[in-house]
Amino acid sequence: MSFLENYFKKTKEGDRKSRAMAFLASIDAIKEKYPQIAKDIVQELIDQRSNLKLIASENYSSLEVQLAMGNLLTDKYSEGYVYHRFYAGCDNVDNIEEQAIEQAKKLFNADHVYVQPHSGADANLVAFWSILVHKIQNREIEKLNKKTALDLTEAEYEKIRSLMVNQKILGMSLNSGGHLTHGFRLNVSSKMMKAYTYDVNSKTGVLDYGELQAKAKEVKPLILLAGYSAYSRKLNFAKMKEIADSVGAVLMVDMAHFAGLVAGKVFQGEYDPVPFADIVTTTTHKTLRGPRGGMVICKEEYKEVVDKGCPLILGGPMPHVMAAKAIAFKEANTRDFQSYAQQIVKNAKALAESLMKKGVKLLTDGTENHIIMMDVAKSFNLTGRQAESLLRSTHLTVNRNSIPNDTNGAWYTSGIRLGTPAITSLGLKEAEMEVIADVIENVLKNANPEIKEKNKEPSKAKATLDENILKNNQNKIKDLLSKHLLYPELIID
Numbered sequence: 058m059s060f061l062e063n064y065f066k067k068t069k070e071g072d073r074k075s076r077a078m079a080f081l082a083s084i085d086a087i088k089e090k091y092p093q094i095a096k097d098i099v100q101e102l103i104d105q106r107s108n109l110k111l112i113a114s115e116n117y118s119s120l121e122v123q124l125a126m127g128n129l130l131t132d133k134y135s136e137g138y139v140y141h142r143f144y145a146g147c148d149n150v151d152n153i154e155e156q157a158i159e160q161a162k163k164l165f166n167a168d169h170v171y172v173q174p175h176s177g178a179d180a181n182l183v184a185f186w187s188i189l190v191h192k193i194q195n196r197e198i199e200k201l202n203k204k205t206a207l208d209l210t211e212a213e214y215e216k217i218r219s220l221m222v223n224q225k226i227l228g229m230s231l232n233s234g235g236h237l238t239h240g241f242r243l244n245v246s247s248k249m250m251k252a253y254t255y256d257v258n259s260k261t262g263v264l265d266y267g268e269l270q271a272k273a274k275e276v277k278p279l280i281l282l283a284g285y286s287a288y289s290r291k292l293n294f295a296k297m298k299e300i301a302d303s304v305g306a307v308l309m310v311d312m313a314h315f316a317g318l319v320a321g322k323v324f325q326g327e328y329d330p331v332p333f334a335d336i337v338t339t340t341t342h343k344t345l346r347g348p349r350g351g352m353v354i355c356k357e358e359y360k361e362v363v364d365k366g367c368p369l370i371l372g373g374p375m376p377h378v379m380a381a382k383a384i385a386f387k388e389a390n391t392r393d394f395q396s397y398a399q400q401i402v403k404n405a406k407a408l409a410e411s412l413m414k415k416g417v418k419l420l421t422d423g424t425e426n427h428i429i430m431m432d433v434a435k436s437f438n439l440t441g442r443q444a445e446s447l448l449r450s451t452h453l454t455v456n457r458n459s460i461p462n463d464t465n466g467a468w469y470t471s472g473i474r475l476g477t478p479a480i481t482s483l484g485l486k487e488a489e490m491e492v493i494a495d496v497i498e499n500v501l502k503n504a505n506p507e508i509k510e511k512n513k514e515p516s517k518a519k520a521t522l523d524e525n526i527l528k529n530n531q532n533k534i535k536d537l538l539s540k541h542l543l544y545p546e547l548i549i550d
């Protein structure tokens with residue numbers, strides 16, 4: 058029997074949801090010719106239903122967001138920007154992109170928005186190069202009394218190009234919680250500019266604005282970059298802007314992780330980057346709960362150069378994803394989403410407090426956002442890798458993360474990053490955070506590193522746990538999962 062027929066059999070007429078029928082029909086359609094792909098999609102739903110997702114960068118988007126991406130919009134080329142395209146027949150894409158832009162402008166109270174980047178990494182590239190082109194290339198062209206880069210001689214262009222790649226960027230180090238795209242050695246961001254990093258304070262683990270000011274004065278970067286992937290405190294963007302201004306730097310903020318907290322009005326005033334930063338980048342799929350994608354928000358000054366993200370960085374935009382972005386931004390501009398965003402932070406606080414009460418060492422001794430960073434080396438004498446796989450066997454999906462001065466290196470790590478956006482979407486509240494904290498502490502406290510056959514040394518990858526302790530904890534998480542079914546309208550059995 059097809060998924061759709063099964064759905065009709067198991068539901069009454071008035072209860073049927075078109076989003077569920079559309080999803081199930083799409084699986085049936087794929088299954089006819091590509092059964093293995095259909096099976097993998099359904100299996101992903103089963104897996105996600107069987108594990109509590111504590112990955113700080115993931116969420117559960119609405120079925121409307123997902124369905125907007127599964128259609129013929131994917132076929133259309135629309136290089137350029139709204140009403141200014143290099144292809145014919147872009148009227149509908151114009152409408153869609155315009156709606157996404159208008160919704161995002163309203164949501165973030167922004168001067169200008171560019172919704173074409175395919176991901177957070179792309180959005181950062183668009184922002185970096187927009188700053189370089191606006192601040193360096195275009196000024197040099199003006200000095201030469203020419204109009205565009207196409208008017209330059211080879212020698213003139215080469216001089217400007219080397220000026221651009223010798224500019225400095227100052228971002229938070231990977232070890233302190235910054236992102237790979239913020240100047241990490243193995244990422245292009247450290248190859249196209251001279252990359253410098255700032256760290257959190259070595260004692261508190263919190264960013265010290267005095268230390269940052271001193272570092273900015275020493276480096277004098279073109280770009281001061283704020284934003285993080287593994288840091289559990291708010292950032293004060295009024296202070297960041299003062300620091301940037303004091304050294305003549307552009308303030309760029311990558312709010313990929315906390316965009317949903319800005320949209321949901323949890324981060325307001327000095328904690329909202331949009332009024333202070335020259336350029337803000339984000340992903341749309343983390344706390345913001347939209348489709349996988351990126352976006353750039355900028356002040357009027359950068360509008361012209363940012364809109365030319367194609368050809369600067371990108372090729373054709375993805376109209377199907379822009380349609381889903383428009384829907385997600387509309388969803389986020391509601392009271393419900395604001396309550397959701399507040400609950401994300403309440404849940405993170407409750408989880409952090411429960412863990413700390415049990416003696417677990419958290420970086421910065423708590424959280425002000427959706428992220429909790431556990432030091433599992435100090436707390437349990439385990440590596441992040443061991444803790445990650447033990448927790449997964451208890452149906453908790455987390456990711457290991459390096460922490461400042463990590464003695465276990467970037468592969469094994471000493472940290473575990475926990476996040477509450479996805480479990481809050483599922484409807485879990487503070488009381489349930491205590492159950493999760495109980496399970497985490499109980500599992501990790503009772504684990505022992507496996508002893509390697511070869512050299513009898515303790516393994517850094519594997520750890521063992523008593524079968525009864527494992528079962529007992531699995532049952533506690535299964536109980537939570539049974540009360541919060543993911544996408545309950547999707548009947549697949």
Ligand SMILES: Cc1ncc(COP(=O)(O)O)c(C=O)c1O
Binds near residue numbers: 114176312350351
């Ligand atoms: C702060 C930050 N910026 C950028 C990115 C990159 O986003 P994407 O994976 O969509 O390229 C991430 C992803 O984890 C991130 O945390």
